[in-house]
Amino acid sequence: MSENNAINHEFNDKVRLEDDLYSYVNGKWIENAVIPDDLPCTGGFIDLSVGVEKLMIEELNALSKQNQIDDELLNRAINLYKKVLDNDNRKKGLNALLDKISLLDNIKDNASFRSYLYYLYDNNYTLPFSLGVSIDSKDATKYCLTISSPSLILPDATMYGSDSGNALLGVYKSMIKAILDEVGIQDCDDLINKTIAFDERLSKIxxxxxxxxxxxxxxxPYEVSKACSLLDWNLKDFIHSRFGKTPEKIIVADPRFLDNYKELMEEHYEEFSAWSKVLTLYSNIGYISEEFRELSSIYSNALSGAKAVTNIDKYAYRLTDRFYSEVLGVYYGKKYFGEEAKKDVISIVHNLIESYKHRLLNNTWLSKDTIKKAILKLDTMIIKIGYPDKVEESYKHLVFSEDKSLYEIVEELSKIKSQYYDSLLFKEVDHSLWVMSGNTVNACYNPSFNDITFPAAILQHPFYSLSQSVEENYGGIGCVIGHEISHAFDNNGAQMDEKGNINNWWTKEDYEHFQEKTELMIKEFDSLELNGNKVNGKLTVSENIADNGGITSSLESLHRIKPDADLKLFFINYARIWCIKQRPEYEKLLLTVDVHGPAYYRANMQVRNFEEFYQAFDIKEGDKMFLPKEQRVIIW
Ligand SMILES: [Zn+2]
Incomplete structure (x- = not known):
């Protein structure tokens, strides 16, 4: 845990709780907290992540010194960790990387680009589209092939042409120039200008x-032949050689992009070629040495406001975790997560699901049919707590050549991973897979699996502890669990059934009623301001519905198991879990890219919707936390 530790802090006597719960609970800590140079923020979730990371680095350092470890997968993870720490060895990868990008110079036009596509796809080049295997949202027992648009240099298409967007592109350009100079690539201004021009064109589509x-x-879903003609590429042959046979359909995630793709590539191939060269170089250069990693962090630090590059131990841990996350997660879970806590958390989850059912049965705005289907979704929900019993099969394929440089190893591992995921296309989906590893400080609902996952690492104080009060546990992990369950019924989850398929299980009137409530939630958050920037109600609506449902179900569960519960403790811990201090750049970035609302309002706006909050603290009209009854929104 960092020295900042946001957990046991004093209240802020400069504000009244009745006017600002979040600042009353967290303000004093926020005032004194120092954001570590290499981070964009500090507090709650982040403190726990920093703590887990520190612990795991100590573990990996100790394991690195042992001669024999009786776990092949863990051995491979440790070997990768050691490879990252060996800066001299990393430098040997530069020629291989330069060879990789120089290939693009030989591909002179769009026609020859098409003939190289298989090779470029297989070798992890930055392509003008993304292609991959994912779970079929209409039949979650199967996989499907999805085509999507590429990521942009700026975090959102709306930022192009704005002052802040231009300033960030300026930072990007000078960083790329420095990298190109350093690796000895000529004509870098031309290359950079073409790169930015292509990215701007992408941003419009x-x-x-x-x-x-x-x-x-x-x-x-598109016919494969239609996708072929829009992509201007014989995708059928590609699919056949890559996947063995051709699927009936291909899923297009961003149709507007695909409609414009052909024209873009035909008319601006040279710009694309520069863009691909620069982006492929940029995404790999950090593997080459610590010096290059530092140089290539300039842009991401400008986005987040971080003042320094993460140290090499953290970088080594994160890169190892990128490839061997479940190996590290199972190790962490076995060592640090107890059976007693697991049993207790399972009972909280069941209690929350029970409350949900109870509320659905007493729901006054849904018809019996819709209620029945919603309850079916709850009854079939799969619960994953702590970490999986064993590391998933796919990890056994992740073998790398120990005599190579880090860059070459990352290439090798990335290739194995994408070949493995592609090999799943015609296989059945295994719903016992975990989407988060045990060492992750987070939780999730996966709509395709209709499952909820609570990794061991989040089951800590202030979210959860066997030694804190029941009220605090329900204000913490109870609300987080309720939040994840609510994703089954947020604006996206509500359109998927108990099997994880897009399927309308609502009556027309019920769904219209739900949409009206969704609109109210959009409106409630859309009006909010944070340090001069606006919250986007539409972008954050699914998470706000989930927070709202989380509090509702956790309050009801708490009430059932402890009728005389002290709700002050509940709401105070709820505000505490959102405690965060962010750099202004990062705060602004998240308002543009994050589907979660800012922590301040996740605490302060949501609680205003609950009568229990008004009663617990005797909030009255005139207090700033007061919201007239007719403006309060409760969905589930
Ligand atoms: Zn969520």
Missing amino acids: VKTNEEWADYIKAYN
Whole structure:
């Protein structure tokens, strides 16, 4: 845990709780907290992540010194960790990287580009589209092939042309120039200008973050022949050689992009070639040495406001975790997560699900049919707590050549991973897979699996502890669990059934009623301001619905197991879990890209919707936390 430790802090006597719960609970800590130079923020979730990271680095350092470890996968993870720490060895990868990008110079036009596509895809080049295997949202027992648009240099398409966007592109350009100079590539101004020009063209045709937040609209099945003609590429041959046979359909996640793709590539191939060269170099240069990693962090630090590069131990841990996350997660879980806590958390989850059912049965705005289907979704929900019993099969393929440089090893591992995921295309989906590893400080609902996952690492104080009060546990992990369950019924989850398929299980009237409530939630958050910047109600609506449902179900569960519960403790711990101090750049960035609302309002706005909050602290009209009854929103 960092010295900042946001957990046991004093209240802030400069504000009244009745006017600002979040600042009353967290203000004093925030005032004194120092954000570590290599981070964009500090507090709650981040403190726990920093703590887990520190612990795991100590573990890996100790394990690195042992001669024999009786766990092959863990051995491989440790060997990768050691490779990252060996800066001299890393430098040997530069020629291989330069060879990789120089290939692009030989591909002179769009026609020859098409003939190279298989090779470029297989070798992890930055392509003008992304292609990959994912779970089929209309039949979650199967996989499907999805085509999507590429990521942009700026975090959101709406930022192009704005002052802040231009300033960030300026930083990007000078960083790339320095990298190109350092590796000895000529004509760098021309290369950079073409790169930016192509990215700007992309920004006009790809989805914005707000559009991506509607998951259902990313499911557009196309005939393979139609996708072929839009991509101007014999995708059928590619698919056949890559996957053995051709699927009936291909899912297009960003149709506007695909409609414009052909023209873009035909008319601006040279710009694309520069863009691909620069982006492929940029995404790999950090592996080459610590010096290059530092240089290539300039842009990401400008985005987040971080003042320094993470140290090499953290970098080594994160890169190892990128490839061997479940190996590290199982190790962490076995060593640090007890059976007693697991049993206790399972009972909280069941209690929360029970409350949900109870509330659904007493729901006054849904018909019996819709209620029945919603309860079916709860009854079939799979619960994953702590860490999986064993490391997933796919990890056994992750073998790398120990005599190579880090860059070459990353290439090798990335290739194995993407070949493995591609090999799943015609296989059945295994719903026992975990999407988060045990060492992750987070939790999630996976709509395709209808499952909820609570990794061991989040089951800590202040979210959860066997030694804190029941009220605090329900204000912490109870609300987080309720939040994840609520994702089954947020604006996206509500359109998917108990099997994880997009399927309308609502009556028309019920769904219209739900949409009206969703609109109220959008409106409630859309009006909010944070340090001069606006919250986007549409972008954050699914998470706000989930927070709202989380508090509702956790309060009801607490009430059932402890009728005389002290709700002050509940709400105070709820505000405490959102305690965070952010750099202004990062705060602004998140308002543009993050589907979660800012922590300040996740605490302060949500609690205002609950009568229990008014009663617990005797909040009255005139207090700033007061919201007239008719403006309060409760969905589930
Ligand atoms: Zn969520």
